[in-house]
Amino acid sequence: MIFRKPCTLLIILFGVFNLIFVRKLKFDKTAFILMACIASPLLLEILFFWNNDSSAKGLKALEKNISLLLFPIFIIGNYQRVRFFKLLQTYAAITTVVMLFFFVRFIVVYPELLQKYLSGIDLFEMGYKFSETLNIHAPALNMHLAFVSVCALYAVFYSFTNNEKFGLKAVWLLAFLLSFFFVLFVNTRMALANALAGFLIVIFFEISARINVKKMILASTIILILLGGTLFFFVQKNPYMKEKYTTTTxxxxxxxxxxxxxxxxxxxxxxxxxxxxxxxxxxxxxxxxxxxxxxxxxxxxxxxxxxxxxxxxxxxxxxxxxxxxxxxxxxxxxGILGPMVVLLYISAIGYLGYKLKNAVILAFFLIFFTSNLTDDFLLRFDGIAFSGFWFSVFGSYWLQQKIILDKALKAV
Structure with missing residues (x-):
């Protein structure tokens, strides 16, 4: 998701693979409504195509939104096969490892920049320079990383809840701290605020939803201590943080x-x-x-x-x-219809999180909604593909839970 060219290639391969098994796709009325919500920005582009002065540029704008058609068709069409929690864990783990690789690469390839930042010089440019080495806009990168941190934190609670081995708990704690460190390193204001708010949402839902409250409070205390320590250490080493989040902003x-x-x-x-x-x-x-x-x-x-x-x-x-x-x-x-479609698109994600009482989906909604108040991620390929993919996954999970609930009601 972070890198446009590999992501584009994978989307094409994903589409071709699913075309081979197109007969396995299954839809009902509810699925079609969900698909229409996900594809709404693309449908709006098509509806107003006549208003473009240049057809070629209009087609280019349409091309960026094609994933909003492919993802809902092939993910929601196979919604029974979607493994929601496994996807979250895999996404968090792989993205954290990839970011660790590129952070080490940054240290090795650009030692003069690292030395400058360690000396407290030009700290305002640090996150943007790192993002430039990945050829991605810093706020876009940090929007992804904020959600990765939330997923990693959820995986930490999942490991505690399911009494997994100590080694696995330690690995997820490390993944969480690393992912949060990368959010701090890229250092964009909205993403940091969203990450912290997402953590609070996950902690609140995990404590209120679990029977073993003592264990969840213990896990939350450990996480908050580690989180606070990481944040304190980073701010001490980066004095520009205080200036950036107060007077400069x-x-x-x-x-x-x-x-x-x-x-x-x-x-x-x-x-x-x-x-x-x-x-x-x-x-x-x-x-x-x-x-x-x-x-x-x-x-x-x-x-x-x-x-x-x-x-x-x-x-x-x-x-x-x-x-x-x-x-x-x-x-x-x-015109008038534009912001209404944006509100429909983003609010539908929040609706799924509310109905499922799922902290990760609600955190995603918060991250994507607030990010689009200070940026325009439905204008960028990475924001379009990122939201379209996860919106489709969330919709698939909601359909799975809806079937389970419907069966339970029929049995009663």
């Missing part, structure tokens, strides 16, 4: 829409909240001018950049900032 909020009045804004507010709010302000104003149908999927970014120039916002025009908000992005592209 909310600096110059009186300059919304007037960033050029700031001395060297590219150095002082490039990643600050004021820059995002300025972009949101412009995107909102431009969207209102193009209601009810928007400017078109392929034309939103050039039109927004044009608006930056027209309103004399030189800093935003120079760096061609995207909307950094999925709801505003779809409002600009598709």
């Amino acid at each position: 909310f600096a110059y909020m009186d300059k919304v829409g007037k960033l050029d009045e700031i001395d060297h804004p590219e150095y002082t507010v490039f990643n600050s909240f004021v820059t995002r709010v300025s972009v949101w302000k412009s995107a909102w104003e431009l969207s209102l001018q193009h209601l009810p149908f928007g400017v078109g999927a392929s034309d939103s970014k050039p039109e927004l950049n044009k608006y930056f120039a027209e309103t004399n916002q030189k800093f935003l025009a120079k760096y061609e900032f995207p909307t950094h908000n999925q709801f505003l992005d779809f409002l600009l592209k598709f």
Whole structure:
């Protein structure tokens, strides 16, 4: 999921493999409704294809969303074969090992960067430089890693609940700490907040759902001590963390829409909240001018950049900032219907988590919802494939549990 080219290849192989066994696919009315929810961003692109100035660019925008058709058809069509908890564990374990490999590679290949950061120099760039070595946007990478951490924590509780061997418990604890360390290392604000909130959701659900409350409280205490220790150690070694999460984030909020009045804004507010709010302000104003149908999927970014120039916002025009908000992005592209589809898509994930009373799904909902408030991950391939895959897996698990519940009610 993290790497676009391998992920694209695997999706193609996945599709071809399932076409061979297409007769095994099974759907009912409920499955079709779920599939329509998952494919809703793609269906919206198709519905508003006429609004693109360039058909070629419109087709390119459609191509990024194809996984939202393949995943629901082939995963939900085989929902009885989906092993939900095994998938979570495998995903958490493999992704953590892959990230460990690339972290060691970063140390070996870029020792000068590591030495600089250890000396406390340019700590603001650390996570972004590491992400560049993986050829992925830092917030996108950390959105994945936040969910990996939540999955690893869930696996820790699972190992305690099922009285697995001490060695396996220790392995999952190590995987959890490593995955959380990578979240800290990439160091994007929203992902860190989401990871911590996800941990609290998992801990709350595990304690309230288990009969052996003492064992869960013991496990939670161990986890919180290790988590707090890791966070404290990292902040001590990275003093920029305190500055980044306080003064830097909310600096110059009186300059919304007037960033050029700031001395060297590219150095002082490039990643600050004021820059995002300025972009949101412009995107909102431009969207209102193009209601009810928007400017078109392929034309939103050039039109927004044009608006930056027209309103004399030189800093935003120079760096061609995207909307950094999925709801505003779809409002600009598709008009009134756009944010409604985003809300449907994300809320449906939350609904599945609520109905299943599942901490991992609820944590995923929180991560993806809040991430799309400050970024636009349904614009990016990694966000589209990431959410489409897990949405389909969650939907399959819900269908499995629904069948079990229906059978139990019939027996009564």
